[in-house]
Amino acid sequence: MSRRTLAAGLSLAAALTVTTVPVAAADQASVKFPSAKFPLGTSGAPTRKLTSVAQGVDLYDVQAGSSSNSYTVSVLMPSGRDYGMRQTAESVLAQVEAAGETATLLEVVRPAVADAPSQTVYMVRVGDWKLEEKKKAEEMVSKLKDAGLKSRVDYTGDDGLETTGPWNVKVMMIDARTFRGSYASSLGTSVAARDKVSAMAKSAHALAAVNGGFFNIHTVKNLQGEPVGASVVAGKLLSEAVPGRSAVVLKGRTARITEISTTVTAIAQDGSKSPVNGVNRAAGTDELVMYTEEFGAKTPADDGADVVIDATGKVVGVRAPGAEVARGTRVLHGTGVATEWLSAHATEGTTLKIDTKVVDLRKRSAIKLTPDVNVIAGSVGLVRNGKTRITAKLNGHDSINMILRRHPRTLLGTTRNGSLIVAVIDGRQPGITVGANFIEAARFMRWLGAREAVNLDGGGSTTMVVGDKVVNRPSDGVERGVGDALLIMPK
Template identity: 70%
Template sequence: MSRRTLAGGLAIAATLTLTPLPATAEQASVAFPSAKFPLGDRPVPTKTATAVTQGIDLYDVKAGTSTDGYTVTVLMPSGRDYGMQSTAETKAAEVEAAGETPSVQKVIRPSVADAPIQTVYMVRVGLWSLEDKKKAEETAKKLKDAGLKVKVDYLGDDGLKTTGPWDVKVVMIDARTFRGSYVSSLGTSVAKRETVSSMAKAKHALVGVNGGFFNIHTDKALRGEPVGASVVAGKLLSEAVPGRSAVILKGHTAKVTELRTTVTATSQDGQKTEVNGVNRAVATDELVLYTEEYGAKTPAGGTDAVLDANGKVLGLRESGAAVAAGTRVLHGNGLAADWLHEHAFQDWTVKVDTKVVDLRTNQALKLTPDLYVIAGNVGLVRNGQVKITAKRDGHDSVNMILRRHPRTLLGVTANGSLILATVEGRNPGVSVGANFQEAAEFMRWLGAKQAVNLDGGGSTAMVVRDKLVNRPSDGVERGVGDALLVLPH
């Protein structure tokens, strides 16, 4: 392993190494593993087990020790904390001009299934113990006063070699003995964000975890909208990002796969057109379907065709109004608005056909009332092997692949048992989180044959019998777009 020495004579690991895991043995049921913890130096974890109900066990797992400290990282002109070697060397010269001693650190971001290895460089100043963060902050202030953009970095977050510690909550649900069901929830509306605690309490859930990403790049009042597929009780409430990981829930079964959705509007005159999205902000010339679950007004500046439950056009209206109970709205602007004016006359019928296709089987899902879908973030494990699909899912940066963050993880075992886990992070000296590779290895260790990363960071939350059992990295539980809930019936 290559190393670079920072000020103070200490060293930072500059590459990531992981100990290979033995193949997980086939099990008749889900059980907590007896092998050593799979991360870091493979310490023996401590665990506390709690029976939640028949077939569901909660494990509070702790492993590793704290040996990481702090450094000051210099930001590149792009705003990132890494760049090409020439850029890093230029920044290092600026640090020297400010009177500090820099280190140019080579960092190798490991390859994943759909993205090759990447080499980048970081500029860092000093190395201090966990107790000496204030000294790191003093150096950071000096560099800022000299005109440099910097941040104080906890080295446990790097994604490089660490001894931990880790603080993990794991729920194991035995497919043989659990008789409840799995559902997804968007809370009171698609547009609104709610805490997992709120959604779990409303449904009397035994267990709840946060779901997939929600759209933080839209209007503040609409940020509960999932980024990816959402099906609640057989109704498509958000379209898929084609090929992105997803979890299909039906009864007490869960399946990890990838999805594609198509929505088509067909007028009674036979004219068809694509519906570009469901319950989200609209772009130019787009046609978007809004359902009564949206919980917000349709966008202003277009045309709404209001449909009853059978597709009858109740009328055209200027957009910017709520979706009434028992109705749906096709909203269009530009060319899409023209289509509505030409093919959605009052009292005509416009049929809206929705299709959700499992890309692993190429079969359409039956949109029955017991079907639920939540969008995953990044695929981690497929058929028992690590297969991280970060690029396909839009997360192939150094920050997403290599750096450690709080994680919410979902896995399915060979016999269909469900594993839910939260890895706490961003808590120096207490828990370092996990990067994608570590998250995948951890889920394999737990026995998952298929696994995905759900939303993480400040969104990571696990609720068991109305109690939040993990520590959110924001300090308080964050409102999220959707949740996976485990119900007693």
């Protein structure tokens, strides 16, 4: 089994064509690029170039706005953040002035979102320099350091406050009426390893692809490809859900944004049951974690135990932990009390049933894990029933940095008739493109016609691939390896 795909691949021999489409023809589609004023900044209608990727799949290269922001220096608070409460910020301001520099106290209001109230904080800023004068800002950082003050160079276009742009955006619109392909997900070479979107797209012979959800950068290095949230590939659960987190459920050529739950239970031959706490991730204390052949790494080499089961559920081995997962098998790894359960109920030659349930929490119904079902974990919900509904706190992203500051974004939305909209907004490139904050991202997706929309992973992960080519400008300067990808497949 090729772990490069983790999704059914079909052969593809399609060329991209750039076309000029009459307005009347474009208006006939069930999903279309809006003609109204660009929703970010103060610019009018954006410039756009249309590329026909395949029947029912259109790619728009969108540019809007112009550069008007500058560089400044943000002085850090004792907490290490660039903002704090007023009293703290005033104290830092006084230290800057005592060092002989002129500083400004900036009040910043982080807007309220659906599940978190607004927040007012204060920043201390020094200087204002044009784009070509960044070196002067860097020199100020050095001067402040000599005075015992920590600071950093900041581009004001990243603040999330007023800006005129510019914005470089790629928007892919997939018409539910005319698209004859399908959607899939891929975890690349393995669950544990990160892989490039372009590599996943090429291996699966996809028409196009974008990066998927967040992956776990807070675990050991060789496991950092693990999705943070639910992952289903070709009907197989490869990562458990994070309670309440948005997800994209793909089935054939349909896509649905919802919240899901996952429950995995090990049922021994003697009827005893134990919850499986995780799938294809590091094991915590007193946990039972299941590893599949797609894991791509060894089970934890700890004081626990491994039980190997074959495709029928028969226990074919009880072993010390820290070994590979053989093809055609799964491994239940226990720590603490979970090890004791395995020892008592999963002896060699007995059987273990693994009961897996995936539930759509909006529909309150089970999702049957057939081979055409794929799930990608989203992050922050942006739009629900056509209205802005940003669920940042629920998804652990209710900070100033995540809600207000601008970053590159990968966004996914569905329209009233089930068409799919995928957009990447490039950012972190002063004078070229500023990205978007959550409020702007929701506004942008509503402008495009999304009735439901979710924020996928962003920052340096934001990548869109068409054919074998990366068509946006990743902010790292090169394409980053990510945890998973959404694939747009041909027939």
